[in-house]
Amino acid sequence: MKSMFTGILVLSTGLIFAQSDGITIPERTQVPMESTQDLKEGKNKTGEVAPMIVSENVKVGDVVVIAKGTPVHAMVTNSKNRELRVDIYDVKAVDGSVVKLNDCYIFTTAAQNYKGHGALIVSGTRKSCFTSVDVPLKK
Numbered sequence: 177m178k179s180m181f182t183g184i185l186v187l188s189t190g191l192i193f194a195q196s197d198g199i200t201i202p203e204r205t206q207v208p209m210e211s212t213q214d215l216k217e218g219k220n221k222t223g224e225v226a227p228m229i230v231s232e233n234v235k236v237g238d239v240v241v242i243a244k245g246t247p248v249h250a251m252v253t254n255s256k257n258r259e260l261r262v263d264i265y266d267v268k269a270v271d272g273s274v275v276k277l278n279d280c281y282i283f284t285t286a287a288q289n290y291k292g293h294g295a296l297i298v299s300g301t302r303k304s305c306f307t308s309v310d311v312p313l314k315k
Contacts, residue, residue: 201311217260217295226250226262258286260295271314280305
């Protein structure tokens, strides 16, 4: 019994040290972002890049893991029938690692556009997405 306890202690201590070697962005870490230009149904076509950036530094503890101003990989996926949808896929961490985002999008309709006709996402529209998996960063 004593040797089994010692084995578990040694194994768990090794895991703790192995995990503390680097920083990991945990799954479900919030990533705030905003659009950097107006997107309009009909004008912006399906398949076009939707310009967005990270709006605040994302930190794990006191360490910035995704920097403010980092471009976000987002694309117009619907731009017809008075609807506009932008799907948001991923962003790069400070070490260049790709950080996948979990089922994140912005959707609007012409009925929500108070400025005129057609669906519109205005520059500065904010959205928060969450990371989909743990991402260990390179040293």
